[in-house]
Amino acid sequence: MRTIDTRVYELASAGAVDMAAPAIAGGAIDIDAPREVVWDALAQVENWPGIRADVSDVEPSGPTESGSSFTWSAGGAPVTSAFALVERASRLTWVTTAPGFSMAAVYEFDDLGFERTRIRCQESMDAAAVAPHIDHDVLAGLIRSWLEGIKAFVETQPVPR
Template identity: 50%
Template sequence: MEATHSPAYRLARTGQVVPDAPAVAAGTIDIAAPRARVWQTLADVRKWPDIRGDISHIATTGPAATARSFTWHADGAPVVSTFAVVEPPTRLTWTTHDADHAGFSAIAVYEFDETDAGHTRIRCQESMDATAIGLPLDNETLTGLIQSWLDGLKSLIEQRGATEPDSGSAEHGVQ
């Protein structure tokens, strides 16, 4: 089944996750940067290895766009993601499945709000199902994964900067 025809993709297009998935979690963080900059940093998948150290080997055919797929490795495992909603600077959603379609699937929904201080509040919600591949994943584990994304994004933007939207991380196998 093509990624854009899956039930998960249809949910992601409406900004929803699978409510009864084996793992469902959410997280929020404030980042001291303008919303457009924060959105662009997360939307540039070539920056993902700079956000989380377990991510590598990013391959994409261009910038974030609805229905655009890209491949990447998480903890060495290849996965394929497809953007479902690309609405700068307010929302970004995607679906993910394992590269060999063995049974891992996920939905990520990120929403970006401007705070009164001119900073950005990110709200993330995700659902994951890895039961078919025997990966134990629960709400607590997923909450930790979401927090690692949010903390890494905050660190990249606030401490190291993320001003160049077209700069990728060559040392992480970004193409």
């Protein structure tokens, strides 16, 4: 496993992103499914290729728990991530690293009533060395595509009973 940025990991463990990063953005979306179902869909990283078409080769190293790592490819670029804060149906955070790249993702899940969930995301990214074109607006677009992908994935799955 590649080395995880300890400072960014500590922030994500506290449910925060790196406010000094070159790119910071957030978003939210409402999903017609119970909060546990939405959280599980995102926490089970094997689902990610079904959430975003540019994600592939997802390999968890163990269960979804703090410190557990997983590897995956985004747009063909391999990265390593580690879960930082794992609170089922409430919060899920992780950090992602690659040479010249560091990112923190914080997802929070709000119960909106009968089988409706709001998922909120905030991310920080320092990719200045490898992808200087990623700014706040580009990151916001990436977050929007993740949120829309989670919504589509969850709302087309049969609801577990």
